[in-house]
Amino acid sequence: MTPSIALEGVVKRYGSRTVLDGVSLAVRPGELVALLGPNGAGKTTAVEILEGYRTADGGVVRVLGEDPRHGGPALKARVGMMLQDGGLDPRSTPGDVLRLYARFHEGAREPDKLLESVGLATVARTRVRRLSGGERQRLALALALVGDPEVLLLDEPTAGMDPEARRTTRALIGGLRAEGRAILLTTHDLGDVERLADRVAILHGGRIVAGGTPAELAAGAMPRLRFRLARALDPVELTGLGAALAVTASGATLVAEPGEAPGAFRVEGAAPDPALLAALATWCAGARIQIAILWATAATLEERYLELTGDRHVEAVE
């Protein structure tokens, strides 16, 4: 099937800085691809090249088979875009803006129904400046949808939304994919990726450093040894355990599991092989601390992402 969205070897430079360095990706009808990456990785630049706002310095860019720089109104009518900064006049209202954009299309979606489906019916006549960040995001999404487009380019669609709005928005986006639209979204939110994406492309340093389904991507990472001790460790014990593990497996690092009980840890940088398990058991026996739970698991998508990018600002799965 011909991709609706295609980047092939795309290069983009700002002065001497190369922001995109040979980026290739494709999105077919009915497919949702998430472009994931740290701030400054080039996600927005890639999307803006597809939207026709920026010109690539090299490579091939196609949206519905056309170069977006020269597609004109006929192409723009078939592409729905959600910009990161919204592009909304603070004095306008959601009703004003949506009715205006509906007038730009033949066969547009009915604005009032669309406002209802994104949960903005009650603020349809409220000035944009009085809307919350999440409400503005939903309005920007509604603007992307009003022309009933075949292709959707969504830049951080759930950023700034509360959990309820995120759930609603994800359900809406999932429904659009099921209708056969091609969707490319950029995100910082691994919840978006795990719940929505058919495929993920991780952009780092201007290159796609990994791609595949969320499960394939996570499977590419080294499994982790995880354990929970019967009690918390004091700083001296913590240093001792860390050193014991590092002596056995060079590169092993003890990491406290965020959001877990104080004695919960995982070991980064070393496979959970018998030698590592033996080192842990020996140290615990010497320190007379019981191991409450011990298990080796596949890495999560978040851990794989951190391995690849070192980005600590990603939003974890709720």
Place this chain on the structure above:
Amino acid sequence: MSRPASPVRATVALAALEMRLTARRGENVLVTLVIPPAVLVFFATVGIVPGIAGRPVDFFLPGTLALAVIASGLVSLGIATAYERGYGVLKRLGGSPLPRWGLVAAKLAAVLALELLQMALLLVVAMTVLGWRAPTGTSIPIFAAALLSGTLAFAGLGLLLAGTLRAEATLALANGLFLLFLMVGGVVLPVDRLPAPLDALAAVLPAAALADAFRSALGSGQNPAGSLLVLGVWGAATAGLAIRTFRWE
């Protein structure tokens, strides 16, 4: 398959929203609909400006008509467009099926509609408060030519600022120019009463040319060709520069 609407329909829809948004900007209403009539009534009644031959209203009405065009084209359009650029509104519209000429046409249509309202308001105030009556020799074609060429010159200047400067800088500069044109643009002071070299400067500024063109239209007997030529040059220069330099985001 989704298709673009007719560009005319899209442009009319944007022009209608532009007008509604203009009415919601309190500072726009003040500068376009309150200040010009206030200037007209104040200066035409207090009699503090020397060197005016004939009835004061015959001098001040064309001047304040010019001031109204400056307020709409330069101040209101320029500042609103600069902020729209800052908010990403223009960028978002650029990604829609509306052609760029449609965006510019919608903005100019909204400015012209506002100007017609301003003209009507000033003429009604002049007639009801100051007893003004259209003199013999009033020419609607010259009036229309003055209005259109003045709109081109000042809207071009407003869009030139809005497309190149930050919103805050456009706000400051547009208001500063408004004040400059009010003082040395033949609006409230006759240009020939200004000291040198201000008189020479004022003579080539579009404000004085527009005020003179309106005076010709309202029966001053002066040939409007020179004024319309000055306005045409300013319009071509500012609109041409705006087209070349305008940054949409």
